[in-house]
Amino acid sequence: MAAVRTIVVWCPDWPVRALAQAEGFSLDEPIALIDHGLVFACSPSARAEGVKRGQRVREAQAACVELMTFDYDPALDYRSFEAVVAAIEELMPGVQLLRPGMCALAARGPSRYYGGERGAAGVLLTTLVGLGVEDARITIADGRFAAEQLARMPGREGIRIVEPGGSPEFLAEHPIDAIGDPQLATLLRRLGLTTLGSFAALDFRDVRARFGETGVHAHTLASGRDARRVVPRLPPQLRDIEVAFEPPLDRVDQITFAFRTAAERFVDELTQALLVCTSIRVELHTDNGVVHDRGWGHPRWFSANDVLDRIRWQVQGRTGAGAGALTSAITKVRVLPEGLDSIGNYETGLWGSAPDDRIHHGLSRVQSLLGHGAVTTAVIGGGRGVAERQVMIPWGDPRVGARAGAGVGAGVGHGA
Structure with a gap:
């Protein structure tokens, strides 16, 4: 099956952008989002100081003494990116959400309506810039995999297009790690296959015999024959x-x-x-x-x-x-x-x-009279000592956040 012309919309560093918008920070400040003690995402200024994804918190703070650390909140990512997806859907229906900050569309319909692929990409880029995403990237290629790799290439071009039939040549020089499977990439590198082109040159029957169906799928992507169709999402029912x-x-x-x-x-x-x-x-x-x-x-x-x-x-x-x-x-x-x-x-x-209905009603009544923070309950947080692990949160607030946030230093981090 032939690869489908696909548009990929990418907003770089979206988790950091979502947090900066929610907290009123500037993207020029060194910011890192922490998930399970490791850097999940960081701002460009933090990256320039040596902070990178996957670092431990202390290593990142040692690289950038002014680094501000926050807990990663996936709900904030999805909630903030919903406005971007909704704006795109008003222009071009059939959006597939890949992850917060990245979505895909089939290129055929928009390119016909807007007079070509570059015209459709220009409309999308103008819309995103109007939403405040000045560094957005719109890429078009044969298949979603090639379009994603094109979006992640360095450079400042907002619109990037690989001509029809050019995806195999474009992908050939990419490192084998781009395949997205660390274990398979390590094995292929040990076998001397360091680029997607060298892997794609193998016969798919040999790949199937040696690596199974996982290898065949990776071989298909590396060959520029990504036949995955764009699956439009069902717009969520608004209950706001x-x-x-x-x-x-x-x-x-x-x-x-x-x-x-x-x-x-x-x-x-x-x-x-x-x-x-x-x-x-x-x-x-x-x-x-x-x-x-x-x-x-x-x-x-x-x-x-x-x-x-x-x-x-x-x-x-x-x-x-x-x-x-x-x-x-x-x-x-x-x-x-x-x-x-x-x-x-x-x-x-x-x-x-249950009796807790009456308890909750009574405590909520006290909160309404004295304020939300006047009634608190204890939850177990992170820390080494007993006193550190006891976290007091207002009655009615979610308990999960206290456990997840403790140990990382929710809010502004401190330099090492």
């Missing part, structure tokens, strides 16, 4: 709710009263879909264009009153002076469900609800 205020509101009671009907509709729609929401994200849009957002968890699931409580606490927490305080009235409140689960997993027991 938002309420705009005209004129803008600055009082907590007015905001929660105006949002009550929307919160009840939000919970009712989830119930009709046989779902419950276990975590939400609340966005407060202010009159001066600033967006204050925060994630909220729940020990069980959110009711309409729980949603209103979180909005009330978030507005109250942003009042006053200091960093992150509200500087103008609120024009819109938006609630996004981040954690959804089947309602069957939360059905009431045969003999009634």
Whole structure:
């Protein structure tokens, strides 16, 4: 089967970009994202200082004394890249999400509509630059594998195209590690096959006999005959709710009263879909264009009153002076469900609800009176000593984050 002309859209360093947008940092600052004690991604300035993917935290901090380290949050990656995918889908339907920061499309339809492959790539690049991704790369080649390798080549060209039939020649000089299978690449290198071209020159029957189906698949990719079709994603069903205020509101009671009907509709729609929401994200849009957002968890699931409580606490927490305080009235409140689960997993027991329902109601009432951080519960975190491993988090917040974040130094890291 012949390779399919494929468009690949790549936004380099997307995990770092997503974090910088969420936290208000500049991409020019040395930033590293840590996953299981190793560098998962880093900013260009950190890379220039010697930080690289796969390093231990201490090695990275030794290479760059001003390095700021943060826990890697895959949910933030997907959530932030959704806006990019949605913008592309408005121009060209049939987007396949490969990973946060990279997606693929079949080139045939867009190239016909926009007068050629370069015209379609130009439209995509203009859209991404308008979204703030100035270093985006749009590549087109025979097959997804060749297009991905073309995107990762050094250089500043935003649009890169390999002419039809040119993928085998383009891939021939790439190192064998590009195949994406470290064990197979190591074995091939020991056999003297250091490039994709040398591997592709082997007869596929010999490859099958020696390396099995895994080797045949890798041989097909190295030969420039990647026949994998683009599988468009199903656009997610939007369950977000938002309420705009005209004129803008600055009082907590007015905001929660105006949002009550929307919160009840939000919970009712989830119930009709046989779902419950276990975590939400609340966005407060202010009159001066600033967006204050925060994630909220729940020990069980959110009711309409729980949603209103979180909005009330978030507005109250942003009042006053200091960093992150509200500087103008609120024009819109938006609630996004981040954690959804089947309602069957939360059905009431045969003999009634558990006692923790009453406990949660009481503690939530105290939080509404004294503030979200007034009631805390202990979880086990990382560390060597008993005191270090005891982490206090507000009641209702997810417990997983405390365990995952401990031991790395969530937030700003310190130089070695």
